[in-house]
Amino acid sequence: MKLASNLHHSAREHAAREIDRIGHMLVMRWDRSLAAHLLALLNNLERHIDEEQALSLRTECTALRNLLQHWLLQNDASPSEPERYNELRHHLGIVSQLAMMADRQTTPEPYNPGLSQPGPHLLYLWMPESEESASLSEQLSCYGFVVRVMYQASRLAQALNEAKPAAVVAYTDFAASDPIFTLADTLRGLCPLLFCSPRIDFDARLQAVRAGGSGFLGWPVLAHELIDSLNFGDLGEKRDPLRVMIVEDMASLAGLYASVLGQHGVDTLQVTEPARVLDGIVQFRPDLILMDMYMPGCNGMELAQIIRQQRLLDGIPILFLSVEKRQSIQLDTLTLGIDGFLTKPVAPEELVVTVINRARRYRKLRSYIINDSLTGLLNHSHLYAQLEYEVLRAKRDQRALSLVMLDLDHFKVVNDTYGHPAGDEVLVNLARFLKERLRRSDLISRYGGEEFAIVLPGTRQEDALQVMEALRQAFVQIDQFSNQRTFRQTFSVGISSLATADDTTTLVQQADDMLYQAKHLGRNRVQAYALPRVDVPAEG
Numbered sequence: 001m002k003l004a005s006n007l008h009h010s011a012r013e014h015a016a017r018e019i020d021r022i023g024h025m026l027v028m029r030w031d032r033s034l035a036a037h038l039l040a041l042l043n044n045l046e047r048h049i050d051e052e053q054a055l056s057l058r059t060e061c062t063a064l065r066n067l068l069q070h071w072l073l074q075n076d077a078s079p080s081e082p083e084r085y086n087e088l089r090h091h092l093g094i095v096s097q098l099a100m101m102a103d104r105q106t107t108p109e110p111y112n113p114g115l116s117q118p119g120p121h122l123l124y125l126w127m128p129e130s131e132e133s134a135s136l137s138e139q140l141s142c143y144g145f146v147v148r149v150m151y152q153a154s155r156l157a158q159a160l161n162e163a164k165p166a167a168v169v170a171y172t173d174f175a176a177s178d179p180i181f182t183l184a185d186t187l188r189g190l191c192p193l194l195f196c197s198p199r200i201d202f203d204a205r206l207q208a209v210r211a212g213g214s215g216f217l218g219w220p221v222l223a224h225e226l227i228d229s230l231n232f233g234d235l236g237e238k239r240d241p242l243r244v245m246i247v248e249d250m251a252s253l254a255g256l257y258a259s260v261l262g263q264h265g266v267d268t269l270q271v272t273e274p275a276r277v278l279d280g281i282v283q284f285r286p287d288l289i290l291m292d293m294y295m296p297g298c299n300g301m302e303l304a305q306i307i308r309q310q311r312l313l314d315g316i317p318i319l320f321l322s323v324e325k326r327q328s329i330q331l332d333t334l335t336l337g338i339d340g341f342l343t344k345p346v347a348p349e350e351l352v353v354t355v356i357n358r359a360r361r362y363r364k365l366r367s368y369i370i371n372d373s374l375t376g377l378l379n380h381s382h383l384y385a386q387l388e389y390e391v392l393r394a395k396r397d398q399r400a401l402s403l404v405m406l407d408l409d410h411f412k413v414v415n416d417t418y419g420h421p422a423g424d425e426v427l428v429n430l431a432r433f434l435k436e437r438l439r440r441s442d443l444i445s446r447y448g449g450e451e452f453a454i455v456l457p458g459t460r461q462e463d464a465l466q467v468m469e470a471l472r473q474a475f476v477q478i479d480q481f482s483n484q485r486t487f488r489q490t491f492s493v494g495i496s497s498l499a500t501a502d503d504t505t506t507l508v509q510q511a512d513d514m515l516y517q518a519k520h521l522g523r524n525r526v527q528a529y530a531l532p533r534v535d536v537p538a539e540g
Helices: 002-028 032-047 055-073 081-100 134-142 153-162 180-188 202-210 223-230 233-239 251-262 274-284 300-308 327-334 348-370 380-397 411-418 420-437 461-475 504-520
Strands: 121-126 145-150 167-171 193-197 215-218 243-247 267-271 288-292 318-322 340-343 401-408 443-448 451-457 480-482 485-487 491-497 526-528
Touching (some): 180 193, 193 223, 202 215, 223 233, 223 420, 401 411, 401 461, 401 504, 411 420, 420 443, 420 451, 420 480, 461 491, 461 526, 491 504, 504 526
Parallel strands (some): 121 167, 288 318, 318 340
Antiparallel strands (some): 401 451, 443 451
């Protein structure tokens, strides 16, 4: 059955490339014999379409056949160059691309902007009773993790059936009898496996790699070390996938590209109406935009110029997808700030490699520009620019928005008592904590020194108050380390919202005033802005 499927796929791919090649010749010069040959290729392609495959491919084959037959019946006339460039090229691009990827299509999950508070992250800790795990579990819980400790193969198998964790963290001394190595093959396809061990020699690391380990840590392991491992490299990309916006007026093609990229761990947002692109960029924050060059109403070149005119959006890489094969046109697009050109029909492998590599590079370069070098959070200037945009959008859509100003208490004392490296580690710990506990849609920044700012879109002030109070209580439970000493740290919070502020300046000022008030009232507390009460004199 699989062999037959592979043969069908190979035949479809060959037919797609031939249809594209002959069709391109026909676009450039009308020839009745070439048109007849193209019809024969279409008939051949349809023989290799499985019944369960997308109806859209058969529909588009029919549309292209009807167009060619209509032109062939006109014995005394030939289709004009504009007709060939517009109608014929459009249908050719759709048919050849659908045929190239027909067996790759699955239904991608719809994008959810994530306006609700995230649930706890689940970790399974494989550890013998002889090793103490309560402290590690307690510290991880402060960051929003739920930890289940086990050391029986049957319990781990049952747990994996019940819920898929963010990772399995396995303690081992790499003894041949350790059951985790028997379970490693099962785990490999389900979730990441991280090893932690008192052995840190080369042979231990090699065994971990051969067992399919996604990470390696020494033992004992600290909570922040484990969290950093979960957010590093390929593991980090699984927790925060690359995001690609697909702008394509044909929903079937957009779904096809989304399906192919989704199978490689990429989150996608499909946009079929150009007018919705700007709002989609702000909400989705893509690492790359994959855009059709020819769309009705607004073509790709026009839309790319609109995007490049926005100060905060001009750096996002844009890749054009098009049937356009003329080099002069492709070169013209590069002068508009387009970052690359994929010619339809594009093979799934080429699409995946090109998109993922460019998206990864942009994400890394962007982090150098907009993120604070110590904490990895947004820097002050980028946060303020994003805040202005979010305020305008919230007012336009009549949605709530809250702003949080947060300051570490007595931070100078920390630096003077434990040293500046310990102070820096506290700042990094707070950044880790906020990123784990808040939503992806929230904007978190290091505002300056030990002060942080957080934008909570779609969040009323009373809800922001509850969230920040819960975070305040959790953060004080996290152990901060300085050499062999341990200490705890608190913070104070001021909150404002669009319910009391009319513009960005007032929003920031109100939050700052509330932060000052929280400090004045004794620190380690959350204060929210309230409009001054106006007493109305009694009548009579």
